[in-house]
Amino acid sequence: MNTQTFHSIQPTPKALERIITLSAKQKSNQFRIYVTGGGCSGFQYGFKFDEEIAADDDIQRFEEIAILVDALSYPYLYGSKLDFVEDLG
Secondary structure, X not given: OEXXXXXXXXXXXXXXXXXXXXXXXXXXXXXEEEEEEOOOOXXXXXXXXXXXXXXXXXXXXXXXXXEEEOOOOHHHHOXXXXXXXXXXX
């Protein structure tokens, strides 16, 4: 496990607030961000609450939430900003 003091993924305050709100409903404080390949568009980004921590996961702690990124997804997500926007239009 790799616990770092710098953050390779930076959630905005709004994204962090949303993850914390959802974590209470999911009864999990570990939020995984990952990349999968496929389709015509190349990569897809995925998000889920996950109880499992792999040996090669990058673990980033924000308040009471841990963001997990697997080693294969890490290079594609490094330097990313995670935001949450609620838009009906």
